[in-house]
Amino acid sequence: MSPADTTHRSLRQSLGQFATGVTVVTARGLDGRFVGLTVNSFASVSLDPPLILWSLTADSKLLPAFSACTHFAVNVLSADQADISRRFAGARVDKFSGLDLRVGAGDTPLIVGCCASFECRRETQHDGGDHVIFVGHVERHHRNKEAPAPLLYYGGHYRNLAPQS
Numbered sequence: 437m438s439p440a441d442t443t444h445r446s447l448r449q450s451l452g453q454f455a456t457g458v459t460v461v462t463a464r465g466l467d468g469r470f471v472g473l474t475v476n477s478f479a480s481v482s483l484d485p486p487l488i489l490w491s492l493t494a495d496s497k498l499l500p501a502f503s504a505c506t507h508f509a510v511n512v513l514s515a516d517q518a519d520i521s522r523r524f525a526g527a528r529v530d531k532f533s534g535l536d537l538r539v540g541a542g543d544t545p546l547i548v549g550c551c552a553s554f555e556c557r558r559e560t561q562h563d564g565g566d567h568v569i570f571v572g573h574v575e576r577h578h579r580n581k582e583a584p585a586p587l588l589y590y591g592g593h594y595r596n597l598a599p600q601s
């Protein structure tokens with residue numbers, strides 16, 4: 437392993453200590469088809485105006501779609517949706533097939549059964565090293581009180597919330 441690989445691995449391991457939720461970010465692609473990927477770089481930015489961000493690896497084949505779309509949606513996955521996370525983190529051709537979907541602002545697909553969703557107008561995008569940072573203006577949001585607790589990701593593994601004793 438080269439010194440650069442060792443440095444990357446060590447940084448990844450340290451970053452992996454930061455537990456996150458798991459989202460699927462979706463949009464309508466240039467050809468009208470739905471696009472989406474699993475994302476844990478989602479974060480809130482501002483309440484007024486309501487802004488959120490997430491970052492996409494700069495060599496992603498989805499970059500043209502997310503750079504051109506007017507809207508995207510952030511679907512916050514529930515504890516029972518780890519399979520959906522795996523599906524959207526893989527290179528499957530039709531990631532949406534067989535999923536229960538609703539259509540949100542800007543014709544973006546919303547995944548039914550998520551804990552929460554944020555329908556965003558794409559506000560700005562910024563260079564972030566080997567990633568591109570997308571900032572979205574939240575036009576609509578929905579919290580699903582019927583859904584199980586959120587799915588978590590930590591140390592390279594999916595986790596469930598355990599109640600604090």
Ligand SMILES: Cc1cc2nc3c(=O)[nH]c(=O)nc-3n(C[C@H](O)[C@H](O)[C@H](O)COP(=O)(O)O)c2cc1C
Binds near residue numbers: 528
């Ligand atoms: C838990 C988890 C979080 C991820 N977070 C991100 C992320 O924030 N940004 C990103 O570009 N890729 C992220 N990925 C990787 C993408 O989901 C993966 O590369 C996906 O295959 C990209 O879709 P594509 O193959 O259709 O381009 C994450 C993967 C996992 C499993």
